[in-house]
Amino acid sequence: DSQPVYFGKDVPGSLQEEFNSLSAVQAKMGSDEERAALTRFLENHVSPTDLEENRELCEFVALSALRFRRFDEATAAQRVTKYMEWRRKTFGSLAPQDVDAEMDIEEGDNADGKKRTTKDLLDIGVIRVLPHTTPQGQAIVFLQLRNTRPSQFYKHARQVCRAAHFRLMEAIAKFPSAQVRGMVLMVDFKGTAMENIDRKVPPKMGKLFSGILPLRMAGILICNPNILVRVVIPLAKMFMSEKLASRLHVVTDSSQLQETFGLPMDLVPSEIGGTFTVA
Numbered sequence: 001d002s003q004p005v006y007f008g009k010d011v012p013g014s015l016q017e018e019f020n021s022l023s024a025v026q027a028k029m030g031s032d033e034e035r036a037a038l039t040r041f042l043e044n045h046v047s048p049t050d051l052e053e054n055r056e057l058c059e060f061v062a063l064s065a066l067r068f069r070r071f072d073e074a075t076a077a078q079r080v081t082k083y084m085e086w087r088r089k090t091f092g093s094l095a096p097q098d099v100d101a102e103m104d105i106e107e108g109d110n111a112d113g114k115k116r117t118t119k120d121l122l123d124i125g126v127i128r129v130l131p132h133t134t135p136q137g138q139a140i141v142f143l144q145l146r147n148t149r150p151s152q153f154y155k156h157a158r159q160v161c162r163a164a165h166f167r168l169m170e171a172i173a174k175f176p177s178a179q180v181r182g183m184v185l186m187v188d189f190k191g192t193a194m195e196n197i198d199r200k201v202p203p204k205m206g207k208l209f210s211g212i213l214p215l216r217m218a219g220i221l222i223c224n225p226n227i228l229v230r231v232v233i234p235l236a237k238m239f240m241s242e243k244l245a246s247r248l249h250v251v252t253d254s255s256q257l258q259e260t261f262g263l264p265m266d267l268v269p270s271e272i273g274g275t276f277t278v279a
Contacts, residue, residue, distance in 0.1 A: 003246035005219035007134035007184060008262020019136075025070050026137070026180045037071055038063050045077040050084055054094040058084075064172055065214035067179040079214050086212045090162065097166055116153050118162045124149065127163055128278065129171045132267055137177030138184050138218045141167060142269055142278060146191035150198040157200035161208055172215055182216030184263075188272050190224035197232060206239025220248040221261065223272035 006012055011019045028034045038059065042051065046058050061083055065076040087094060099119040126147045130140040150156040172178045209217050222229060229250060237245045249261075254273020257263045268274020 002249060003243075005247055005249065006262045007136050007138055007218065008264075009135045010262070021070065022180050025067055026177065028071075029067070029176060029180070037066060041066060041073060041076065045073065045080060050094060057094055060173070061214050064179045068182075068214055068216050079212075082212050083214055097162070099162075099166055116159075118159055118166065121153060121159050121163045122166065126160070127167050129167050129174070130267070130269070130276070130278070133175050133177060134181075134184060134263060134267065137175070137181040139171035139175045139178035140267070141171060141183055141185045142188070143185060144188045144271070145196050146188070146193075148196045148198070150196070156198050157204050160198070160201050161204045164205060164208065165213070168213060168215060179215065182218035184218055185220045186269070186272060187220065187222050188224055188269075189222065189226050189229060190271065192226060192228055194228070197228065199235065202232075202236040203239040206236065206244075210241040210244055217244055217247065219261070220244075221257070222248065222250045223254070223257075225250050225252065
């Protein structure tokens, strides 16, 4: 049930219609037509309370959702509403995300007795945004599961979602093309063991990707697969939409990244067979 995905310049004929549709949206970026659509959307679909609290965030999320949904106001409005509800529930307000903030925990709640924050999770290199896009303009998010430490983080799954949210919103802010083209998630399984797996993460991440964040997941590439893929992938797909699950592909040979998915090897991290060195 896999859906072909391709991120290179020479788009296959089977994907040309989708590529052209997104190109038409991208061509409107920064235009008077787009600005008028955003103004109308804010007036009709974003609450005055939200605008008053953080207008910059509202404008950013609304524009991202409009580009993602190809300027279909109804579906963009659904996504914005769900995102704002999730953000208030998760962070307590629409204020900028504070990755240094601790959740309501007491000393000793972690296995080693140390408090940790979302920034601590980001600092160990679990999830990173590469400093370049694909040839089409998708942002590239690199996830290394061997760096996860579930036992060392209180409410680890929640922290993972907060870290993913921070990085993904960072990606679409840094690369506006990704608001249209989406992003590619490259997951490195090399060195991953059962101690790195948290079964509470897939349902939370699936919900975040499938109905909350104002962005398109263009593809998920599982690299350096080991035996744990047989456990993790079926579990993850249980919490993905059918469309998202169809965009997940297991890469059994690094040459597929260029030959099958159109990714030049100088854009691919060396950890998964490319030549780019991740800082």
